[in-house]
Amino acid sequence: MSVPATVVAYHQRTKHDFHRFAASSGHMDWANQPHPFRYYEGAAATQLELNRELPPVGYDRIYTPNSLNPAPVNPGTLSDFFYYSLALSSWKQAGTSRWALRVNPSSGNLHPTEAYVLLTSVSAREATPELFHYVSETHSLERRASFSNEVWQSLMGDLPNASFLVGLSSIIWREAWKYGERAFRYCQHDMGHAVAALRISAALCGWQLKLVPNWSTDDVAALLGLDRKHDLIAEEQEEPEALAVVIPTTVDGTQAVMLSPPTKTMIDTIQSATWYGCANRLSREHVAWPVINEVTIATEMPRNAASEPNPGGFHQWPQEKLSRSDADARQTVYQRRSCLALDGSSEATLDVFLRMLGRTLPGLHPPWDAVYWPPAVHLVLLVHRVTGLAPGLYALVRDPTKKDLLRNAMRGTFVWETPPDVPEGFPLYLLTKADCRDAARVVSCHQDIAADGFFSLGMIAEFAEPIGRHGPWFYRNLFWEAGMIGQVLYLEAEAAGARSTGIGCYFDDPVHEILGLTGNQFQDLYHFTVGIHVDDSRLQSWPPYSHADR
């Protein structure tokens, strides 16, 4: 199967290049800037507990499966789950402008990702299964629907007691308002960041979290009420993205979780359940971007797509071989921030560099045990300042069985040597020695942060083959995987006393040109940079929930 024309056309026309940026309105339409938070007006809200005292947890334990005892699922632990994944982490102020930042990052801080949770009673007010929408501004859950116990039973089947579901969607308009046609890509990156953030937060509660591979987009829409068109303004609809199961027990990481897809009768029952509230209006006026609608529809998961969960047969790098960090896990997650500028001089040690890369390698541990597809995204690193490593271009082959595929697709002059002092079997290869600082800056839309850190990188995805094999929906998953790698790098940077930033603005084909890549076999899907940050002293910070400050 080949990549559908709609996906190729969208991807092609939303590339930035030296002389042409992807289409957008070209100016900031401040009058129609989307409201930063979604609410369901008329839905009752339950405030999640703030000021919870939690014991320290070593940062490295995030990446060790089943390393924490499962906490009981209750309003307190649900609060923790969202607090360390999607909550606000700070308010910032510059002059008269004030904006909120969150635990998870987002392109342009626009936060298109919305989260829902379906469980049996968070408030003990009623023992019925209820669907809630998470509101980061107030750290609360809005009740969207009440379902019958039969719906709950048929959904959860034989899953362990107290398991629950998390649903994710994208308000594409939020990103399109600023970024125009490229916005669909950014929504998918943000999804990946959110999935990794939720998986890691679940791990801190001792819980498992797995994306459900076999629910169609329409079925997720029905379950989350996103097909209730009259509850949302047409231009501000939420696109269903994914459903995840949270299991509050230790399980074998290889165990795939297939949730039975809903029957027609169940969908009818869900649709005729009691629903509460209507979505708030985000903007007065909207600009239509038809190609976004086209790629959105083309990449929806059909019913019976029969996506095979990842059997976990890929090569894994033993995480215990990586150097240890002294950081506290929750503190690291909570302080994550994007750098605005890097110092252009500090170096990373080889140990720290390898640990950062090692954490991005797939394995049956958080966050990678959340995904059901085999890894398809590799890293090409522009190394500027790593002690003991020659500056140059390197490749991290995240699935070592793909080394020859990449090697054959890239420039024949690349040397593919294991650098000195890199442990045998660690899939990092020198391609060519070079001072890449100018190239890094230029291909990342002339952004200095790409040149001023320890390293920056491009995420090179296997493209035509896996999309052809899995189906057009896999286009989204490639961005999710890239976003998850980004989330790991954000945390790794913090744990090392450094800072990083996701870079969605980069020149796609000039990167392919540097690497010698032609056609659609591989595509550059995301950039990233890591280094020592320089803070902007003009920015004032305020605590996230000042009424109940932690």
Ligand SMILES: Cc1cc2nc3c(=O)[nH]c(=O)nc-3n(C[C@H](O)[C@H](O)[C@H](O)COP(=O)(O)O)c2cc1C
């Ligand atoms: C997908 C994605 C793309 C981004 N692209 C850029 C970029 O090109 N340049 C940049 O300076 N920051 C970029 N950022 C960083 C965001 O601007 C930042 O996450 C947002 O302002 C929120 O700040 P925080 O990460 O500190 O919470 C990107 C972030 C994400 C998640």
